Amino acid sequence: MTREKRTRDKRQKELPKPSARQPRLTLRRNAKMARSAHAYVRGNTAKFYEWLDGIDGHALPEGPAIWICGDCHTGNLGPVADAQGRVEIQIRDLDQTVIGNPAHDLIRLGLSLATAARGSDLPGVTTLRMMEALADGYERAFDEVAGDADIRAEKPEAVRVVMKEAVRRSWRHLAEERIDDLEPTIPLGARFWPLAQRERREIAALFEKGSLARLATELRGAGDDADVEVLDAAYWVKGCSSLGRLRYAVLLDIDGAALDGDDLCLIDIKEAAQAAAPRYPGARMPRDNAARVVEGARHLSPSLGERMRAARLGERPVVLRELLPQDMKLTIEQLTRDEAMKAARFLALVVGHAHARQMDRAERRAWLGELRRNRSKTLDAPGWLWTSIVELVSSHEAGYLEHCRRYALESETKKA
Structure with missing residues (x-):
C-alpha cells in the first residue's frame, strides 16, 4: 500500500458517518458565515426577510407579480450554459424562487453589493454611487429606448475573468475538479462524505x-x-x-x-x-x-x-x-471604486432582464415609471431602495458581529 493511499484511507475514516453529519455541517456553516459580513449576508436569507419586514418609515412599491429569485445576492449569479453550450451570466440558484415582488430582488442584490463594498474598504460615497448604478442598470432592462449595449461592454473584471474561463472549460476540467482521474469515482474528503x-x-x-x-x-x-x-x-x-x-x-x-x-x-x-421569500x-x-x-x-x-x-x-x-463545465460561481470579494460601479450596473441589468422577460409591455412601462418616481436632487435612485439598503446594512452588521461572538464562544467551548 502506497503512502498516498494510506493517507487517503486515514482521511476517509475521519469523515463523519451519515448519522453524525448535522453537527459538523452546523459548525462549518457558522464558520463560513463568520468569515466576513458579506458571507454572513449570503448565508442569511431568512433573516433578510425578517429584517425587511420589520423596517418602518417607508413602503416598498408593489411590482408586477412575477417569478423572482428570492435570494438575489452576487454569489447566486454567474455563467450558465444552455443545452447547446452557449454561456450567459444568469441567476444560478433558485432555491428561494417565488412569485413575488421584484423589488425584493433589487434590494437583496443592493445589500450584497453594499456589504462587498464595505469589505473592500470603499467609502460610503462609493456605496451611494453603486446604488445609483444599480438602479440605472436595472431600469435599462425595462426601457425600450435606452438599450443595454453600453452596459454589456462595461463588464466588471470579475465577470470578464470568469466568463473567459467558463467558455474555454471542457468536461476534463470538471472531471479534474470533481472526480478521480484514474477511476470514475467521487473522491471522499472535505467536500464529499460517505453515504448510507x-x-x-x-x-x-x-x-x-x-x-x-x-x-x-x-x-x-x-x-x-x-x-x-x-x-x-x-x-x-x-x-x-x-x-x-x-x-x-x-x-x-x-x-x-x-x-x-x-x-x-x-x-x-x-x-x-420551503422558501423564506414571501410570495404574493x-x-x-x-x-x-x-x-x-x-x-x-x-x-x-x-x-x-x-x-x-x-x-x-x-x-x-x-x-x-x-453540472456542466461552464457553470461557475461569480465571486466578488474585493472591489475598486470603478469595478464597484460596473458590477452594480451589470448585475442589476442581468436581474432586470430576468424580470422583464416575464412582463408584457404595459407592465414593463408601469414598473419603470414606479422605479423612476420620487427621486431627490442628491440621489439618482429610488428613495425606498436607498433607505432599505442603509437600514439593512446596519441590521446585518449588528447581526454579523453577534454571530461572530456566538461562534467564538461555541468554538472555545468545544476546544475546552
Missing part, C-alpha cells in the same frame, strides 16, 4: 425512472433507450445557507462508455425546502417545493431551467441538475 446504504439505494432508484435518466442523455444526443448507470455517489458539502439539507453528487455512465470519459455525467441533487397573496405556484424551484428557474434562467428536474428522494422533494 439506504441513500445509495434511493439514488440508484431515481435513475431507473426514464424521465430522470433522460436528463443525462438529452444533452448528449443519446436516444431514450440509452443505458444510464450510477457509478458513484457521495454527500456533497456545499454552499452555506443550504448546509444541512440533503445534497448529493452523482456520477453517471451513459451507455457503458465510462472508460472513454466522454459519456460521464455529474448530477447535483439538492433538497428543495393569491399567486398560484406548484405546491411541491422541487417543482416550484424548477418552474421559477424556467422563467428566470431558461438556460438552467431546461437542465433541471423535480423528483422525490424518499419523502423529500429534490431538484436534479446536470
